[in-house]
Amino acid sequence: MVKDRYITLAHGNGGRFMRELIEEVFARHLGNPALDVDLDAVGLDLPQDRVPVVSTDGFVVQPLEFPGGTIGSIAVNGSVNDLAVSGAVPAYLTLGAIIEEGLELEVLDRIVASMAEAARQACVAVVAGDTKVVPRGQGGGLYLTVTGVGHRARDCRLSMSAIRDGDAVLVSGPVGDHAVAILLAREAFDLSGSVVSDCAPVIDLTLPLATHPSVRFMRDPTRGGLATVAHEIARATGFDLVLEQTAVPVADPVRSVCEILGYDPYYLACEGRVVAVVAAEAADEVLAIWRNLPAGHGACRIGSVSTGTGRTGRVILRTEIGGSRVLEELEDDPLPRIC
Amino acid sequence: MVKDRYITLAHGNGGRFMRELIEEVFARHLGNPALDVDLDAVGLDLPQDRVPVVSTDGFVVQPLEFPGGTIGSIAVNGSVNDLAVSGAVPAYLTLGAIIEEGLELEVLDRIVASMAEAARQACVAVVAGDTKVVPRGQGGGLYLTVTGVGHRARDCRLSMSAIRDGDAVLVSGPVGDHAVAILLAREAFDLSGSVVSDCAPVIDLTLPLATHPSVRFMRDPTRGGLATVAHEIARATGFDLVLEQTAVPVADPVRSVCEILGYDPYYLACEGRVVAVVAAEAADEVLAIWRNLPAGHGACRIGSVSTGTGRTGRVILRTEIGGSRVLEELEDDPLPRIC
Structure with a gap:
């Protein structure tokens, strides 16, 4: 014993x-x-x-x-x-x-x-x-x-090298829940417990897409969050990744905590979400597949792959007021270490 | 950069x-x-x-x-x-x-x-x-x-459940080198550097035996050493493991350090040795295979599997003066943490 x-x-x-x-x-x-x-x-x-x-x-x-x-x-x-x-x-x-x-x-x-x-x-x-x-x-x-x-x-062809100009970028649900849940649990703010980690398996979301001919690539936005996945894609393909601020789902309590503490939700880790890059014409179909699943009911189309003015490999956030800003690659550590 | x-x-x-x-x-x-x-x-x-x-x-x-x-x-x-x-x-x-x-x-x-x-x-x-x-x-x-x-x-049948009464126990070389090398490196004794870890791959030793019909089981005596492997076998099979003190190879500097510091070499980790249990009649053949390899030139037959007075699952060391003592399962930590 x-x-x-x-x-x-x-x-x-x-x-x-x-x-x-x-x-x-x-x-x-x-x-x-x-x-x-x-x-x-x-x-x-x-x-x-x-x-x-x-x-x-x-x-x-x-x-x-x-x-x-x-x-x-x-x-x-x-x-x-x-x-x-x-x-x-x-x-x-x-x-x-x-x-x-x-x-x-x-x-x-x-x-x-x-x-x-x-x-x-x-x-x-x-x-x-x-x-x-x-x-x-x-x-x-x-x-x-x-x-x-x-x-x-054997015929699964998912790869960043399959990504093409004009492809759509999807996310299976709101981003940043895990990081904020950890942050609140650690710091013992009054808000502790108001956000729950999204920690969950994503198999239900990925299996129907594994050999779908219009799905190019999938990744889970963990450490470094959505912005880091976008940078990995931009770096490997040379394309710009353009994300629409109004389209990226962020839960209200997560948004509030980010505003109070000055964090950018695009860099915050998820543990139960999937980012998928799919052919633009298949975006609605894939969204429909995801939204029919419990794990994907919050899925959104959040942006697109673009050559912009040539292959430049940037990650650009189109803001809600119509402007745009570059989401830089994460450098020194502005975030709590949460995974 | x-x-x-x-x-x-x-x-x-x-x-x-x-x-x-x-x-x-x-x-x-x-x-x-x-x-x-x-x-x-x-x-x-x-x-x-x-x-x-x-x-x-x-x-x-x-x-x-x-x-x-x-x-x-x-x-x-x-x-x-x-x-x-x-x-x-x-x-x-x-x-x-x-x-x-x-x-x-x-x-x-x-x-x-x-x-x-x-x-x-x-x-x-x-x-x-x-x-x-x-x-x-x-x-x-x-x-x-x-x-x-x-x-x-697919026909590899190595398993502790294949071990039989009377089987021979072999080791591919001297025991305890790794643990003593670490101990000396850590404590900065004057002896530091006089013993070198046996850290090495054992594939050359194991491949010729993997599907040999007379080889029952192999294990590398790492954490807990030879005595712990012997206990794992004794516990799983119910047989006694009888080791001959004079037959177990221990390098002179390792023996000296053990004597000075009061360690028992049978419990000290190796990182490049193999213990094999083989049918008694095949012991010489397997020893010959090992001794022909650079990694196995110090191989020895060190003991046997025995029902003794019934299946009791003990590890017994027959000492050089003709007596015997039980090597107990390692309990509280008398050893430096070395792996």
């Missing part, structure tokens, strides 16, 4: 305490037919007619628990979503946990439980894991690194 | 500094045809007639650089070796790096370079990565989580 209330260095030494921690916390919640804690490496069952796809992501969010999620649920959904936007069906996850000495076992237990719930929702199995314990003062309580393995159709 | 000398929080914000860090440090060293830093998830090319295998491992070793390796080379070899002992050919790695604000870029650069060199040696490609930066005082400089993907033959 893991009798201690707090994580100790012995929970990471490879011996009995570690074994019990793995059995009674990690395997108890995350157990599934494919998980065998006695194995160093596990065989995967992937459909042979599809391409195996892999993705990895680290999670260092503070606080570890926040309205709408935990570092555990965000780790599962973040990895699931990286696979999903690449057109893949997520199937398996591996989990690397770096735990700080002194973390309350009850907190860890809740986080692993939330991870298990997120994995169930996304229909993925955690099949391999590793735990390390670092001394007090050398970790933020808990850091997670999750690697996802999935599979996609 | 990454002009700063030290990692700042801006290197983790998703914007320009992060992009440059990834391009100029990670992608520069680890670049390969399969790595595209613009992708969220990457397709893998795995042989269709073999089983995909996955493994994950976290690395928090201090110091980050030590005689015989770095946290980077150990992360590559550790993940490669987890795949290798399962009978797989390692093919791809993913890398999650959690970097502490204030880490010197030059140190990071050396570590990533050593990782690239280890990947080249092991013939694996790093195909996906993620970097996060945590505030000063919330990390040990650098934590790495590496996930490995490989493939093994």
Whole structure:
């Protein structure tokens, strides 16, 4: 039995305490037919007619628990979503946990439980894991690194290189909820709890689009937000990305917090949204597909790909008063570190 | 250009500094045809007639650089070796790096370079990565989580459940070198540098045994050492593991350090050794295979699997003076945290 209330260095030494921690916390919640804690490496069952796809992501969010999620649920959904936007069906996850000495076992237990719930929702199995314990003062309580393995159709052609002049840019719902939820949870403003993270799997949104002939590219606007995805596209393609300020959905409480604190919602992380670039003539059809789904009812067409006066690779925001401003690439850190 | 000398929080914000860090440090060293830093998830090319295998491992070793390796080379070899002992050919790695604000870029650069060199040696490609930066005082400089993907033959039957009464236990070389090298590097004893980590890939040792009909099971004795592998086998099978003290290879300087500091070499981590359980009649043949390889010239038969007086699941060390003592499962932390 893991009798201690707090994580100790012995929970990471490879011996009995570690074994019990793995059995009674990690395997108890995350157990599934494919998980065998006695194995160093596990065989995967992937459909042979599809391409195996892999993705990895680290999670260092503070606080570890926040309205709408935990570092555990965000780790599962973040990895699931990286696979999903690449057109893949997520199937398996591996989990690397770096735990700080002194973390309350009850907190860890809740986080692993939330991870298990997120994995169930996304229909993925955690099949391999590793735990390390670092001394007090050398970790933020808990850091997670999750690697996802999935599979996609051989004819999936999603790629930034498929993007063409005139394509439409869509987003599946309002932006910035996750970052603001974290910010409020951390700073203990009076507003805390008024915004809930959008942390969720996006598979329902991405699967119908994975092999759709008019869908060029998808990405989830996490760290760095919508503006950073736009910059990644602009940089890779050389096109301008033109976003319409009045069209980008931002929830009222998120907008209020941004106004009070001087943040720009276009740079704030989401954890359950998708940005898609699609052929202009298919934009309405894709919007209709998304809006029929619970996860996509707030989907909007927010801008377009443009050569402007030649390929320049800028991100331009057309403001509500008819002007325009350049959204610069994020440089020094004007934002709270939230993922 | 990454002009700063030290990692700042801006290197983790998703914007320009992060992009440059990834391009100029990670992608520069680890670049390969399969790595595209613009992708969220990457397709893998795995042989269709073999089983995909996955493994994950976290690395928090201090110091980050030590005689015989770095946290980077150990992360590559550790993940490669987890795949290798399962009978797989390692093919791809993913890398999650959690970097502490204030880490010197030059140190990071050396570590990533050593990782690239280890990947080249092991013939694996790093195909996906993620970097996060945590505030000063919330990390040990650098934590790495590496996930490995490989493939093994469909008829590979390595498993602890294949172990039988009377089987022989082999080790591919002396134990404890890695742990002692780290300990000496950390404590700045006068002996520092006299022991070099055994950090290395073990693929050459495992590949000839992966589908050998008399080889039951392999594992690399990392955290918790030989005694912990023996306990894992004893616990899973119910058999006793009997180790012969005079037969277990321990290098002289390692033995000296253990005697001076009161450590038991059987619990000390290796990072380039393999423990194999094989049918007794095949022990000499497998030893001959190993001893013909540079990585296995110090291989020894060190003990056997035994029902003793019934299945009891103990680990017994037969001492040089003819007695025997039980090697208990590692409990509280009598050892330096070295991996």
